[in-house]
Amino acid sequence: MGSQEVSSTVDWQGKHVTVAGLGVSGIPAARALHERGALVTVVNDGDDERARAQAAELEALGITVRLGDGATLPPSTELVVTAPGWQPDKPLFLAAAEAGVPVWGDVELAWRLRGDDGREPAPWLAVTGTNGKTTTVRMLASILEAAGLRTAAVGNIGVSLLDAVLGEREYDILAVELSSYQLHWAPSLRAHSAAVLNLAPDHLDWHGSMAAYAADKGRVYEGNTVACVYNAADPATEDLVREADVEEGCRAIGFTLGAPGPSQLGVVDGILVDRAFVANRQKQAQELAEVTDVDPPAPHNIANALAAAALARAFGVEPAAVRDGLRAFRPDAHRIEHVADIDEVRYVDDSKATNTHATEASLAAYDSIVWIAGGLAKGATFDELVTGAAKRLRGVVLIGSDRALIREALTRHAPEVPVVDLDRTDTGAMSEAVARAAELARPGDTVLLAPACASMDMFTNYNKRGEAFADAVRARADESA
Known part of the structure; x- marks a missing residue:
């Protein structure tokens, strides 16, 4: 479609749109398009009890739903709107x-529909990266709220962007978490400012x-x-900035755990400081907060x-906020x-x-660790992780279907543990x-639960895994009380 703006010019009346997937994004998309007069067909791979209930709600509105057949493109389709997780090589x-x-x-649909009700659309501050997205976006929203701005943490965080863009509440600015899946399908997105937190191999089967x-x-x-x-x-994140086609005057702003150079934010003597959004960044630095203001104050x-502070400062937020x-x-x-x-002994739950990459950051936060790890490896290898953490490990307890992969890495790189x-x-x-x-x-x-693996071999999701850990720890605490 290119990147031309069409949000205010698309005549949805009678336009045949196929929505791929029920769920957090598919249902709001289907509703929004139907309300604008589009002829909507929803296709979904699954045909379970939950999907049938969702389908019944949409069909009551006059939306066509095809369950158990997400592969075939319906006749007359003029546009497909997909849930972010659907792989690009699907037959559809x-x-x-x-x-x-x-x-x-x-995300693309939300971007193009914003402002079509005549309201001034709120700009987006966008965050992506392999790890830390949700925490950063929620920190950003907290900072924006402290500045007195009307905002919300939305996107891949579980709050539909469509609901935020089309809902009754008006916003000054949105803090938006975006996954690589969502970005793949969002060619015309243009954020006010954005951050890529880090890059490490993940979801390579999809990409x-x-x-x-x-x-x-x-x-x-x-x-x-x-x-x-x-x-x-x-x-690699700075390389992506160099390759990006940005608006004239847009700046590259770095963040570092060390002392910042000009156009960077960093840390000096336990203080978070800004040398990017100050009058004289060659000679001045602005104190923003103390390391102890961050919960928890782990390096990552x-x-x-x-x-989060860099994005907020890019939007003009004052240091006190x-x-x-x-x-x-x-x-x-x-x-x-x-x-x-x-x-x-401290017991810490980092089931997330x-x-x-996430586990490496978690292990780096503590000096002497009994590590609980394992689950579904998703094709990952563990040699580099174990090598970096070996000196911190008091011991390791392995669980889950792919635990042998971690055990073998421990045998190679930390045989004394x-x-x-x-x-x-x-x-x-x-x-x-x-x-x-x-x-x-x-x-x-x-004792650190930082599995380095997905949870679905044993648990519904990482939340359930973390709850099982916390329940076991609390039961042990009660016994020792």
Whole structure:
């Protein structure tokens, strides 16, 4: 479709649109298009009880729904709007390409529909990266709220962008989390400012290669007007800035855990400082907050705070609001969440660490660790992770279907570290894992659930895995009380 703006010019009346997928994005897309007079057909691979209930609600509105057949392009389709997770090589999209039918994601649709009700559309501050997106976006929203701005954390965070853009509430600015999937299907998105937090191999089965994955992440910088925020410790993110086609005057702004150079935010003597959005960035630095204002003050979380601060400052937010917003922020459950201290051992739930990059950051936050790891590896390798963490490991407890991959890496790179291999994948394994970890731990240690793997071999999702860990820890705390 190119990148021409069509939000105010599309005549949806009678336009045949196929929506691919029910769910968080598909249902709002179908409703929005139907309300604008489009002839909507929803196709969905699944045909379970939940899908049938969702289909019944849409059909009551006059929307056509085809369950159990997400592969065939309906006749007369003029546009496909897809849920972000559907892979680009699905037959539906191949048929659309052959027929010359454009494919948009929910983000693209939201971008093009914003302002079609006559209201001034709110600009977007966008965040992507392999890890840290949700935390950074929520920190950003907290900072913006502290500045007195009407805002919301939306996008891949679980709040539909369509609902935010088309809802009754008006916003001054939106803090938007975007996945690589969403960016792949959003060719005309143009954010006010955007950040790529980091890049590490992930979802390569979907994108096909690391280069394609990085390119989709880099789309977030296209057309930025004020700032492209990158991670000075991750050169690949700066490379994406260099390759981006941005508006005249848009600046590259780095963040670093060290002392910042000009046009960077960083840390000096426990203070988060800004040398980017000051009058004389060659000689001046503006204090924003203290490291202790960030919860928790782990290195990777400080990096998240700096990225959020950079985006907020790009929008003109004052330093005091950065400080107040970071102080008010509380992390989501299962993200480096302190559960309990038992016999001078700290128990921490980072079930959200579902890949090696996230787990590397989690392990770096503690000095002496009994590590609980394992699950579905999703094609990951663990040699680099284990090599970097070996000196911090008091012991390791392995669970899950692909635990052997981690055990083999430990054998190669940390042979002196005691390993408990639990040959079970039932949900009750977590209680045993916590018990065995407690046996390995010494006063001052941290028992850390940071699995480096997905959860679906044993649990519904990472939340359930984290809850099982926390329940087991609390039960142990009650016993020792």
